[in-house]
Amino acid sequence: MTDEEQEFAPFNKIQGVASTNVVAYSNEYDDFISFEGSYVHGIFTGFKWQCVEFARRWLLLCKSCIFQSIRTAADMWHKLSFVERVTDGQKFHLKKYSNGSSYKPTCDTFLIYSASIQAPYGHIAVICEVQESFIRVIEQNFRFHIWSNNYSRQVPLVFRDGLYYIEDYLNIYGWMGIENNDQLRSLNKSNVNLILEKYRQPKEISGLNRCIAPHKVFDDMSVLYSMDINNQNEKCSMKFNGNDRCYYQANDDFFINISSISNELYSLFIQVTDNIIHDDEILRDLEIPNQFWLRIRKSWIDEREFDVIDHMEFKLDEKNLKLCKYKVNPALMIFHSAVLQEKSIQTMNIAYDFTSTFQLHHLLVRYWKKLDIKNTIHILIDSDDELKESIIYMQTVMIEAGINVKICLLSNELHWKNSTIVDSDGEIVKIVWKLCIWEKIFQDFTGQYDANKKKDCWTPAHKEHPCLSDILLNEQIRIIEPLWKSITNHTAFLSILSRKFPNHPNIVSSEWIPSKDSKYTPLVNWSTEKKNNDIIQSYNATKTFDYRHMCEEIISEKNCENSDKTIVSLMIHGVCAGFGIIEEPNHIMDAKNNKLYCFEKELNSLATVCLSCLQHKFESFEDLGKQDQMAKNALVKLANETKTDRLDGSSVDLFGLTLTGKSTVLNARLGQSVSTGVGETTTEIKAYKGTNKLKLMCPMSLRHYSNPS
Numbered sequence: 001m002t003d004e005e006q007e008f009a010p011f012n013k014i015q016g017v018a019s020t021n022v023v024a025y026s027n028e029y030d031d032f033i034s035f036e037g038s039y040v041h042g043i044f045t046g047f048k049w050q051c052v053e054f055a056r057r058w059l060l061l062c063k064s065c066i067f068q069s070i071r072t073a074a075d076m077w078h079k080l081s082f083v084e085r086v087t088d089g090q091k092f093h094l095k096k097y098s099n100g101s102s103y104k105p106t107c108d109t110f111l112i113y114s115a116s117i118q119a120p121y122g123h124i125a126v127i128c129e130v131q132e133s134f135i136r137v138i139e140q141n142f143r144f145h146i147w148s149n150n151y152s153r154q155v156p157l158v159f160r161d162g163l164y165y166i167e168d169y170l171n172i173y174g175w176m177g178i179e180n181n182d183q184l185r186s187l188n189k190s191n192v193n194l195i196l197e198k199y200r201q202p203k204e205i206s207g208l209n210r211c212i213a214p215h216k217v218f219d220d221m222s223v224l225y226s227m228d229i230n231n232q233n234e235k236c237s238m239k240f241n242g243n244d245r246c247y248y249q250a251n252d253d254f255f256i257n258i259s260s261i262s263n264e265l266y267s268l269f270i271q272v273t274d275n276i277i278h279d280d281e282i283l284r285d286l287e288i289p290n291q292f293w294l295r296i297r298k299s300w301i302d303e304r305e306f307d308v309i310d311h312m313e314f315k316l317d318e319k320n321l322k323l324c325k326y327k328v329n330p331a332l333m334i335f336h337s338a339v340l341q342e343k344s345i346q347t348m349n350i351a352y353d354f355t356s357t358f359q360l361h362h363l364l365v366r367y368w369k370k371l372d373i374k375n376t377i378h379i380l381i382d383s384d385d386e387l388k389e390s391i392i393y394m395q396t397v398m399i400e401a402g403i404n405v406k407i408c409l410l411s412n413e414l415h416w417k418n419s420t421i422v423d424s425d426g427e428i429v430k431i432v433w434k435l436c437i438w439e440k441i442f443q444d445f446t447g448q449y450d451a452n453k454k455k456d457c458w459t460p461a462h463k464e465h466p467c468l469s470d471i472l473l474n475e476q477i478r479i480i481e482p483l484w485k486s487i488t489n490h491t492a493f494l495s496i497l498s499r500k501f502p503n504h505p506n507i508v509s510s511e512w513i514p515s516k517d518s519k520y521t522p523l524v525n526w527s528t529e530k531k532n533n534d535i536i537q538s539y540n541a542t543k544t545f546d547y548r549h550m551c552e553e554i555i556s557e558k559n560c561e562n563s564d565k566t567i568v569s570l571m572i573h574g575v576c577a578g579f580g581i582i583e584e585p586n587h588i589m590d591a592k593n594n595k596l597y598c599f600e601k602e603l604n605s606l607a608t609v610c611l612s613c614l615q616h617k618f619e620s621f622e623d624l625g626k627q628d629q630m631a632k633n634a635l636v637k638l639a640n641e642t643k644t645d646r647l648d649g650s651s652v653d654l655f656g657l658t659l660t661g662k663s664t665v666l667n668a669r670l671g672q673s674v675s676t677g678v679g680e681t682t683t684e685i686k687a688y689k690g691t692n693k694l695k696l697m698c699p700m701s702l703r704h705y706s707n708p709s
Contacts, residue, residue, distance in 0.1 A: 006145035006146065006148075007145060007146040008144060008145060008146075009026035009028075009144050009145060009146050010026060010028050010144075011026055011027060011028035011032075011034075011049075011575065012025060012026065012048070012049070013025065013026050014026075015140075015144070015145065015146055015147055015152070016138075016146065016147025016149075016150065016151070016152065017150060018058070018126075018128060018138035018150055018151065018152075019058065019061075019062050019128065019138070019150075021061055021186075022054075022057060022058045022061050022062065022138070024049075024054060024138060024139065024140050024147070024152065025048065025049040025140060026049065026140075026144045027048075027049040027050065027140060027141040027144070028144055029144075029366070030119070030141055030142065031120075032359070032363070033047060033050070033359065034047055034048045034049070034259060034263075034575065034576070035047055035252075035255040035256055035258075035259040035576065036048045036256065036259040036260045036263050036576065037256040037257075037259070037260045038053050038057065039200075040057055040060055040061065041060075041187070041192055041195060041200060042195075042200030043060060043066060043086065043195070043199050043200045044256075045057040045060060045066075047256070049140050049141060050140065050141050051073055051123050051124050051125070051139055051140050051141045051142065052070065052072075052073050052076075052124060053140065054126075054138075054139060054140035054141075055073075055110060055124045055125075055126060055139075058126050058138070059083060060086065060187060061186060061187050062108070062186050062187075063083070063085075063108075063178065063181075063184040063185075063186070064085050064086055064087055064184060064185060064186065064187045064191065065083040065084055065085050065086065065092065065178075065184060066083065066084060066086060066199065067080055067082075067083045067084070068080070068084075072115065072121035072122055073112065073113065073121055073122040073123050073124040074112070074113065074114050074115040074119075074121060074122025074123075074173075075122070076110070076112055076122075076124060076176070077096065077112045077114070077122075077173040077174070077176075080094060080176070081093060081094055082094055083178060084199075085184070086187070086195045086196060086199045086200075087191055087194040087195060087196065088194070088196070089196060089198075092178050092179055092180055092181075092183075092184070093178075093179045094110075094176045094177065094178060094179070095176065095177050095178075095179055096173075096174055096175075096176050097174050097175050097176070097177070098173065098174040099165055099166055099172040099173065099174045099175075100163045100164070100165050100174075101163060101164055101174065101175075102162060102163055102164070103164070104130065104159075104164050105127055105130050105135055105157070105164065105166065105175050106127070106130060106177060107127055107128060107129060107130060108126070108127070108128075108177075108178070108181060109126070109127045109175045109176060109177040109178075110124055110125075110126060110127075110175060110176040110177075111124065111125045111126070111127055111135075111137060111166065111172065111174075111175050112124055112172070112173045112174060112175065112176060113125075113168075113170050113171065113172050113173065114170075114171045114172070114173050116170060116171055118169075118170060119170055123139070123141075123142060123170065124139070125137035125138065125139035125142070125152070126138050126139065127175060128150075128151055129151065130157070131157070132157070132159075133156065133157055133158075134154050134155060134156055134157050135154070135155050135157050135166060136151040136152075136153070136154050136155075137151065137152055137153060137155060138150075138151050138152050139152045139153075155167070155168050156168075208248055208249075208250050208254050208565075209248065209249045209250070210246055210247075210248055211246065211247055211248065211249055211350075212246055213246070213247060213348040213349075213350055247345065247348065247350070248581055249352075250356065255356065255579075257321065258314070258321065258567060258569055258576065258579050259569075259576040261314075261321050261506050261569075262312050262569040262571060262576040263574070263575060263576055264506075265312060265323060265506060265507070266310070266312075266571060266574045266575075267574075268497065268500075268501060268504075269488050269493075269497070270574075271500075272493070272496060272497050272500050273300075273484065273487045273488050274300070275500075276487050276493075276496065277296060277297055277300050277484060277487060278297070280293070282496070285492075286487075286490055286492060287442065288442060288486065288490075289442055289445055289446055291445070291473065292442070292445075292472075292473065292483065292486070295472070295473055295475070295483055296483045296484050296486065296487070297484075298475075299479065299482040299483040299484045300482075300484040303478060303479065303482035303483075303484070304482075304484075305371065305573070306371070306478070306479065306480045306481065306482045307481065307482065307485060307573055307574065308364075308367060308368070308480060308481060308572065308573060309334060309481065309570075309571070309572065310488075310571035310572075310574065311334075311568055311569060311570055311571060312568070312569040312571065313566055313567070313568055313569075314506075314566070314567040314568075314569065315508075315565075315566060315567075316565065316567070320505050320506055321506055321567065322506060322507070322508045323494070323497075323506055323507050323508060324494075324508050324566075334360065334364070334390070334393075334570055341355055341356075341357055341580070355578075356578050356579050356580065357570065357577070357578035357579070357580065358578070359577055359578060360570060360572075360577050360578045361397070363572050363577045364397045364572060364577075365397055365400045365401050366401075367572050367573055368397060368398055368400075368401035368403060369401040369402065373403050373431060375404075375430045375431050376404045376405065376406055376427060376430070376431070377398060377403055377404070377405050377406070377431050377432070377433055377480065378405075378406050378407075378408050378414075378423060378429050378431065378432045378433070379391060379394070379395060379405060379406065379407045379408065379432075379433050379434070380408055380410045380414075380432055380433070380434040380468070380471070381407060381408070381409060381410065381434075382409075382410055382411070390435075391407060391435075394433070395407060406423060406425075406427075408423055408424075410434075410465075410468060411465060412465060414429065414465060414466055414471075415464060415465060415466075416464065416465075416466060420476065421466050421470070421471065421474065421477065429471070429477055430476070430477060430478065431477070431478045431479075431480065432471060432477060432478075432479060432480065433479075433480040433481065434468075434479075434481070435481070436481065436485075436486075436489075438485075438486035438489055438490065441468060441469065441472065441486075442486075445469045494507075494508070565581050565582065566581070566582040567579055567580075567581055567582075568580045568581070568582060
């Protein structure tokens, strides 16, 4: 059977089963490294789904042995001399037979390939059958077809001048056999409990070291590079502050942890998304207009492959990575990581093997090619789009993938023509790509189509220029980063995920409840009636709303040197392709890159509070914009009503605010509530006995850090 006739297996799919119980999985591309760890009975077998991983897993399951960590498959020929039995630690030596040996190959031996242009890291397979004129092998990451039998492929065996040669198109070092192989047995229920703990100790989150590179002279403190796109010369710069620059060194284990956790959580995202999409009650609670429901469900069926870019944000506690909400635009992060990081590190004159995003650009181009899009993709931007560099970068990726791309200004470069949407050249719009803030889209839809609220259908306005809702709800237009992602990107999604998997070690405990019933500090009010500075708020001067809040567990920062870092895992179609690190001590960053510092003090029973809807630098309230007026009014009233009763002599300071020349201090009794009202906006602050935390209920985005006793 030719390669063309064999069924292709995408990444993570089973290619075949060897030796009755050893599964071979597809890596899809021989140059892709997932950095996701594979474990059997708690024993690390390697990266999914490399050839070395399969060899080590086969050895473990069939012989109860493993071999030491090895850099590449080709290195095994020179650097691997024994295997170890995991039940008692006994070593069994390996014997090498060069290709062209007087000894005929035997079953259950390793076939080792040297490094070459076609296989830069070499290759390893396991010989599973030996005949007079051929051998059969089992393997991973060589070809990516579904096996027709219990082996991967057949390779010619030639006996010439008294020597045996295995003739393949890649160069072969030879084969390696295990001495005293007859003493080895498979790993099964009878001996799995005998595995020594040293072989299956869990890999902790470690190996991240902050380093300093000495200052180097740059022209105007910038490194400039150019991108020539459609005869537009776009120049972008990287600014370096201070005399020294920092970078991070990480080992393989750190990358393995991030990749493994990210990929596992993505599969949970998909499960929960499927549940939400088919639940009318949850969709209603998420305030997604019902006119979008059918289109979202259709996109879930038809446009699953159009999920190109995702990201996850993690904080480090003492033991685990914790998934959390962090306002950072994924495309912007991908741009910074893929384009800037490599260029930045080159200027620092330091030794390194690879960066944490070394595959990112290549994998992005490859996935766009895989989509095999023949129509023009219209990239939609707003008139005030702040992500121009990211948009241009993504355009370069699409062009490199052989896709025709147009960037269109949404407000005036698309038009209606005979009930279809066309661009300025008259080309019909069939596929679009846009970075979407879904709550904002739903908010705009609700406002613009208020007359349709009593209907189940959607009717376009048919003005001269279509609005975004006209495009998203048009069944003739396909959406890349499709509508179903409005579920996974929803502010309340993490709380639903937490409820579905309450004991998951990498998911922060989170609540999503009306504020009056809250037992935790509310972080985000996600109601979509008003959008302000990328923080969703809900209020109306003439109407009382049933406020709903997102509440999140506090991640302990005590004794955790990396607690001030946010790790952003970058995903391409559900597979971790790299990661970046955001480093700003004790601050929150929104999508506009505003830095909002949380200054922590040692208080016995209170927690420091940072109002994340305020700018981080100002001398007086005059420096606050109109968008922060509501927060200002609430704080002024709070200051005027400051209580005199102290909480065990401690107090909490709302830092950074200057009110008539002094800081605002709130003191409260245990169990006492202090409420201030500004119009229909209420701020309630309450101290609870025995919790060592200050609880706040406020229709603004808040984050707090507790001081555990």
